[in-house]
Amino acid sequence: MRLRPNQMTTSNPMADDEARFAINRQRSAVLRPPGHRSPMIGAGDLLLLMFIADLAPLITWHDPCAQELSARRIPPLWPAWFYGSEMAGWLHSPGADPLGRDYLTRLIYGARISIFVG
Numbered sequence: 001m002r003l004r005p006n007q008m009t010t011s012n013p014m015a016d017d018e019a020r021f022a023i024n025r026q027r028s029a030v031l032r033p034p035g036h037r038s039p040m041i042g043a044g045d046l047l048l049l050m051f052i053a054d055l056a057p058l059i060t061w062h063d064p065c066a067q068e069l070s071a072r073r074i075p076p077l078w079p080a081w082f083y084g085s086e087m088a089g090w091l092h093s094p095g096a097d098p099l100g101r102d103y104l105t106r107l108i109y110g111a112r113i114s115i116f117v118g
Contacts, residue, residue, distance in 0.1 A: 053111040060102070064109040068100035076103075 052059060074096040094103040 049111055050115055052108060053115050056108045056112055060105040060108055062102040062105040064101065064106045066101065068096070071096045071100040071102075073098055074100075 071092055074092045076095040077093040092102050092104075094107075096102055097106075
């Protein structure tokens, strides 16, 4: 039987106070959002990562395993733009590894595998 604060059945005031405290604790747990934002931020990040990993074939246009030797060691776009490098471009914006594979594509497909394993 669920008690409300105005329906206490005992004559002991200490028991009534404990019952009121338990009822208020249940209400606050259900009606109020959690006090810490860290779990909510972590859950949001995890959902975003799962969403991106799920849509990996639609987001990326490179094959994560295909080697393109003409695109070897392309630097990331931001320092290359700052230093005036001619090699960098939007095609491989985070850069390419020594075998010409795009870093962003490999990162997103690696997230798919990590989520599946986890």
